Amino acid sequence: MDLFLKQSDFSDLSCDKVKEICQSCTKCQLSQGRTKVVFGHGSIPCDLMLIGEAPGADEDLQGLPFVGRAGKLLTQILESVGINRPYDIYIANTVKCRPPENRAPLAQEQEACWPYLQAQIFQFVKPKIILLAGAPAVKAVLKIEEPMTKIRGEWKKLPGTDIDVMPIFHPAYLLRNPRKDKGSPKWLTWQDMQEVKNALNFIHKVRELNAS
Ligand code: URA
Ligand code: URA
Numbered sequence: 288m289d290l291f292l293k294q295s296d297f298s299d300l301s302c303d304k305v306k307e308i309c310q311s312c313t314k315c316q317l318s319q320g321r322t323k324v325v326f327g328h329g330s331i332p333c334d335l336m337l338i339g340e341a342p343g344a345d346e347d348l349q350g351l352p353f354v355g356r357a358g359k360l361l362t363q364i365l366e367s368v369g370i371n372r373p374y375d376i377y378i379a380n381t382v383k384c385r386p387p388e389n390r391a392p393l394a395q396e397q398e399a400c401w402p403y404l405q406a407q408i409f410q411f412v413k414p415k416i417i418l419l420a421g422a423p424a425v426k427a428v429l430k431i432e433e434p435m436t437k438i439r440g441e442w443k444k445l446p447g448t449d450i451d452v453m454p455i456f457h458p459a460y461l462l463r464n465p466r467k468d469k470g471s472p473k474w475l476t477w478q479d480m481q482e483v484k485n486a487l488n489f490i491h492k493v494r495e496l497n498a499s
Contacts (some may be wrong), residue, residue, distance in 0.1 A: 305411075315384075322348055325380060329377030329378050335415070337419075339424060341385060365480070370480075394427075
């Protein structure tokens with residue numbers, strides 16, 4: 288999958304139009320089992336974007352990303368540092384349709400879905416910071432397969448771009464690991480989110496200074 292060189296097929300289209308095309312997409316087998324396509328949700332453009340793995344059961348029914356239990360935890364985590372959905376963040380997934388039994392999306396499914404994510408990143412959202420929630424998002428976007436425990440909280444660049452990227456634990460993983468003591472996954476995620484909030488504040492400050 289050549290992520291960064293391929294010209295998007297959608298370069299002349301509006302976000303609504305691309306969403307409409309995505310809603311009748313049959314480029315991979317996931318289309319056969321879906322109720323609704325979960326294209327993505329949030330402000331456009333937006334300094335902050337989060338990319339998750341794939342829609343689950345609740346998302347598939349509602350057509351919106353991160354609205355189930357993991358999504359509610361994600362909303363709380365974001366709000367704890369003053370990031371409010373849908374205004375301050377655009378949220379999407381590596382694949383737009385729910386995999387059967389919530390299995391991880393296959394590389395070929397992520398590849399088939401990449402042009403939509405590519406259009407979201409480069410054409411519509413144009414984020415300064417991208418959060419990658421969980422290993423499948425890291426693998427699809429950064430092409431690395433290191434353990435999340437090793438790479439979470441580390442700033443990376445989206446290859447070939449100046450966009451800052453941070454891998455974070457997936458909220459579903461935090462649901463399975465509810466401890467909050469120092470060094471626990473939740474505690475580490477809180478550190479990561481404060482760092483992200485500081486980076487956003489810095490971006491806004493620089494923009495203000497440049498405008499004045
Ligand atoms: N998990 C994800 O990775 N994405 C969603 O949209 C919901 C749950
Ligand atoms: N392992 C994963 O696959 N994802 C996480 O978010 C944390 C650990």
